[in-house]
Amino acid sequence: MPDFDPPAIEPVVDERTPNFDLPLVSKLNNSAQTDTHRLRSAIYKVDEELGKVKTASADTATPTQAGAKRDGSNDAPAVATWLATLRDSNLRGEATGKLTLSSRVVIDLSGTSPGEHLAIFGSGLNSQTFLVKNADGGLKFNGTGVGRQHSVVLDQVGIVPGQPNSGTAFEFVGSAGGLNNNNSVTLSHVQVGPLNEADPNDFADGIIIPRGYRSQLDHVRVMKATAPGVGSANLKWNSVVDVSETYFPRITDIWGNVVAGGAIYGIKSHGTDEEDISVNGALLNGADYALSYVRDSREPGGRFNDWESNSNVCNFYIDGAKHWTIVAPYLFCKRHVSGFKDIHI
Structure with missing residues (x-):
């Protein structure tokens, strides 16, 4: 009243x-x-x-109101209910505390209406975490049926491995195409990896966003354990961030440290002939290729500013770019494979 x-x-x-x-x-x-x-x-x-x-x-804004206990037991069913409610009602999701995912949470976004999105706002990287304790992964969103609209927002959230193989931390699968002002995925102040540098638990892959048109990553931190000797048993990832077939992803201030165990790609951007990419501020250590940019045609390109990387094989691997801009790069490489240099075009 x-x-x-x-x-x-x-x-x-x-x-x-x-x-x-x-x-x-x-x-x-x-x-x-x-x-x-x-x-x-x-x-x-x-x-x-x-x-x-x-x-x-x-009754729908928080996972605890959907039944999450936050006591170390499996919160995945409650989190799935909570996220489905947010999807269907287009409400703001607010979460605090540690949510344990003993099974992967998979959400189908096909039922959302144009302009709607599923938004999760945490209370800080250390105070709001999804603790992943299964081999499949943390959060996965299926956006193949939603068209070119806003879909998923994560802000001030941590996704933390809870066992030696915790699967893929975050995944969004969208539809091909672009030419729209909406953002399929917006990740802002999100951390993927252990909160403690001596934590040996690890994911099998980082942030995977295939066909997530105009996805935006801002102040994203992706890491493995960094304490000496801890990461000897860690898994080798495919990618820190994979935005393949994504139309014009924008990445600002990304920090990726995967020295322990490594990764094939830091930022992977493989596609056809539409997908441009922009990165402004990057620090990537431990991947074989800090950036791998491969296209079927020579039409698109990329813009990179304030980039620092320490790679195992090659820092910039570029195949299929018509227009390319690199400003203020600071590049290191552990070993140059024959035929490769810091920048391979």
Whole structure:
């Protein structure tokens, strides 16, 4: 029930009355003594709308309200229910604490309407984590049936391995194509990997986003254990980040350290003839190829600024670029395989 009583006097509504009957103050209105009534009506209506929002989201906004215990037992069924509810209602998901995934959570996004998206907002990389304790992986979203629209948002969330092989940390599979202003996936301030540098647990792969048109990664940290000797048994990943067949992914401030166990690719971008790529700020250590960019044609290209990488074989492997810009690279390579250099075009 609203906290404010409805106005006793009917508010004046005219061409100067925008949202919720809120008045535009003017000398004419003041002289007519209508502003007070308009403002009371506006407060009442805003309060009424806020009451509706609170009522609608109370049972669905958090995983604990969907049944998650956060006590080390399997929270995956509750997380799946929570994410499905967010998908169907287009509500904001808020989470705190450690959610244990003893089985992979797979969400089909085909039922979402244009403009809707599934959004998860955590309370910080260390305070909101998905602890993955199965060999299949953490979160997977199937977006092949949603078209070119906003789909998944993760913000201030950690995805942490809970066993020696924890599968793929994050995966989104979308539809081919692009030419749209929406972002299939937005990852902001997301950490993938152990919270403790001496934690020997590991994923089998990092962030995989095939055909995630215009996906945006901002301040993403992907790592393996970094303490000396801990990572000797770690798995070799395929990719730190895979944005293959993705139309114009934008990556800003990515940090990837996979020295322990390694990875074939730091950033993998393999595709056909449409997919451009932009990276602004990257620090990648331990992959065989810091960047692997392969296209069927010579039409697309890439833009890279403020890039530092220490690779095992080659820093930039480029095959199929018509326009290419690299600004301020700082490149190291452990060993050059015959025919390869820091930049192979």
